[in-house]
Amino acid sequence: MSNQPDSRSTALQPTSHGTLGRRQKVYANFVEIKEYPERDIYQYDVVVMPERGEFKKLPAPAYMRSVFDAAMAEHRQGKLKGIPMVYDSRKIAYAPKRVCEAKEILELNLSYKEDGRTEKYVIRLREAAVVNTKILTDFVRGRGGIEIGEIQSALNALDLAIGSVLHLEMVGFNRSFFTREQSLVTEGGLELWRGFSFSVRPGIDRLYLNVNTAVTAMYPPGELLDALVKVAGVRDANMLRGRLTRDNMRDMGDVVKYLRGLQVYCSHRGLPGKRKFSIRGTTTRALDQES
Numbered sequence: 001m002s003n004q005p006d007s008r009s010t011a012l013q014p015t016s017h018g019t020l021g022r023r024q025k026v027y028a029n030f031v032e033i034k035e036y037p038e039r040d041i042y043q044y045d046v047v048v049m050p051e052r053g054e055f056k057k058l059p060a061p062a063y064m065r066s067v068f069d070a071a072m073a074e075h076r077q078g079k080l081k082g083i084p085m086v087y088d089s090r091k092i093a094y095a096p097k098r099v100c101e102a103k104e105i106l107e108l109n110l111s112y113k114e115d116g117r118t119e120k121y122v123i124r125l126r127e128a129a130v131v132n133t134k135i136l137t138d139f140v141r142g143r144g145g146i147e148i149g150e151i152q153s154a155l156n157a158l159d160l161a162i163g164s165v166l167h168l169e170m171v172g173f174n175r176s177f178f179t180r181e182q183s184l185v186t187e188g189g190l191e192l193w194r195g196f197s198f199s200v201r202p203g204i205d206r207l208y209l210n211v212n213t214a215v216t217a218m219y220p221p222g223e224l225l226d227a228l229v230k231v232a233g234v235r236d237a238n239m240l241r242g243r244l245t246r247d248n249m250r251d252m253g254d255v256v257k258y259l260r261g262l263q264v265y266c267s268h269r270g271l272p273g274k275r276k277f278s279i280r281g282t283t284t285r286a287l288d289q290e291s
Contacts, residue, residue, distance in 0.1 A: 030201070037133055039096070039134070041132075043130070044127055046091055051122055061173070064089045065087060067121055071108045086161050087160070094161070100126075100127065102127050104126075106125040108122070115276055129153065136155070136202065140202045140203060140204065159200055163175060171193070178214070185220075192215055193215070194215055196213055197214045232255055264276070
């Protein structure tokens with residue numbers, strides 16, 4: 001018997017690294033997070049409400065974020081003691097320092113102006129938890145038998161902190177962000193915007209920022225009639241009169257679908273500023289018959 005290895009099943013060791021074979025590019029959808037603060041951060045329950053009454057339904061996340069950011073700017077050097085906060089556009093915010101005592105409710109009043117109108121709001125902050133981000137380091141290094149659920153609040157805080165920066169330059173939904181640059185126009189009067197989604201993920205001995213490409217359909221800005229011309233497939237706006245009639249509305253499903261939920265600005269009839277409305281649906285009845 002021979003003690004020599006079988007060359008057919010044994011890989012040969014290279015004599016010099018990087019000199020044999022072909023170079024290949026390897027793409028990864030994550031990057032290592034080299035540094036992050038290991039300290040206590042403070043989680044707050046957030047309630048945003050009109051000065052009088054209450055919301056029947058919470059406004060869109062973008063609007064809630066805008067109201068919260070306006071309150072932060074107004075009260076940053078006062079009640080907030082110069083402490084920044086990041087907000088999930090719904091009910092949770094995080095701060096690197098305590099903005100009020102543990103059992104205290106901090107109340108911020110705001111006169112919010114948008115499109116020529118002023119709305120008064122009250123924002124209430126109440127400490128909900130203290131999160132020590134050092135738990136992330138202990139988890140990825142296998143210390144102390146920590147379960148994945150125990151680090152979720154710390155991961156959420158880092159996600160929000162990163163997202164708060166991206167919101168300054170891009171349009172965001174949850175942890176997905178998009179830009180109109182290099183967008184594509186579709187036949188249905190929409191645009192395809194490119195972007196990415198991200199999340200902070202634990203790995204072995206380190207944290208990673210996981211990034212995936214994403215695409216979403218967006219309404220393009222512009223005149224509503226111009227968009228309807230494209231959706232209806234007619235030559236100009238005058239031809240819409242013959243298509244959008246009571247008899248033809250059932251055959252105009254694409255137009256009805258396009259309009260439902262769309263937000264539009266009305267700037268005619270001498271209205272101050274721009275008035276924003278959401279289209280709930282269409283009707284075949286004359287306007288003087290609608291309530």
